[in-house]
Amino acid sequence: MKRWKPWHGALALALVATVTAGLLWWQPWHDEPAPLAFTTAPGGSARFGTGEHLYRYKVRVEDGIRESPEQFAAEVDAILGDTRRGWAAGNTASFQRMPADPVDFTVYLASPSSTDRICGQYGLDTGGWVNCGVQHQVVINLERWTELSEFYQGRPELYHALAVNHEVGHILGNGHVDCPGPGAPAPVMMQQIKGLHGCVPNGWPYSDAGTLLTGPPVQAPSNAP
Numbered sequence: 352m353k354r355w356k357p358w359h360g361a362l363a364l365a366l367v368a369t370v371t372a373g374l375l376w377w378q379p380w381h382d383e384p385a386p387l388a389f390t391t392a393p394g395g396s397a398r399f400g401t402g403e404h405l406y407r408y409k410v411r412v413e414d415g416i417r418e419s420p421e422q423f424a425a426e427v428d429a430i431l432g433d434t435r436r437g438w439a440a441g442n443t444a445s446f447q448r449m450p451a452d453p454v455d456f457t458v459y460l461a462s463p464s465s466t467d468r469i470c471g472q473y474g475l476d477t478g479g480w481v482n483c484g485v486q487h488q489v490v491i492n493l494e495r496w497t498e499l500s501e502f503y504q505g506r507p508e509l510y511h512a513l514a515v516n517h518e519v520g521h522i523l524g525n526g527h528v529d530c531p532g533p534g535a536p537a538p539v540m541m542q543q544i545k546g547l548h549g550c551v552p553n554g555w556p557y558s559d560a561g562t563l564l565t566g567p568p569v570q571a572p573s574n575a576p
């Protein structure tokens with residue numbers, strides 16, 4: 352039997368210290384987030400509207416969710432393609448869906464956690480709850496898309512129009528506005544999910560008569576989506 356010598360203890364301590372330092376540096380208990388996987392809707396659309404500034408977009412749906420890229424793209428096309436009530440009605444912007452780059456913005460349908468990850472890259476806090484529109488990205492939270500927001504229960508088409516029009520409104524450079532007065536249609540650039548402030552639900556930037564539905568600008572914190 353070997354005799355224990357003092358340097359054995361020192362060696363054991365050094366070994367423990369090395370392994371601990373290695374684990375602290377490697378942190379194997381922190382799971383690396385899986386890379387996000389999306390499928391782009393195939394094909395494209397006609398040009399919607401006659402506005403001089405053409406915005407080309409593509410539509411991408413996260414893999415593994417029940418909405419298909421084709422189905423989601425068809426709804427986005429119908430919203431951006433509404434030349435009577437949509438952003439194209441202003442006659443300054445027109446829209447066209449493309450099957451691939453180059454595009455001016457991308458519309459994503461993503462799980463709440465993926466929405467937070469993408470929006471968070473731009474400093475926006477979506478809290479697993481809301482959508483975002485920033486720089487060249489529109490991110491629609493799948494849970495909002497299917498469960499809608501408080502004031503739109505039972506009206507999925509109107510909420511879908513609101514979600515897409517609000518976030519695309521940011522891409523076009525519009526900031527948040529408030530309700531202009533009791534009973535007025537809630538402007539799409541209102542953060543309607545936080546309350547309608549006396550306005551009535553509305554998902555379109557323009558009225559049937561072609562007037563822009565807006566309200567007084569609000570100062571929002573820079574991380575508000």
Ligand SMILES: [Zn+2]
Pocket residue numbers: 517521527542575576
């Ligand atoms: Zn917003």
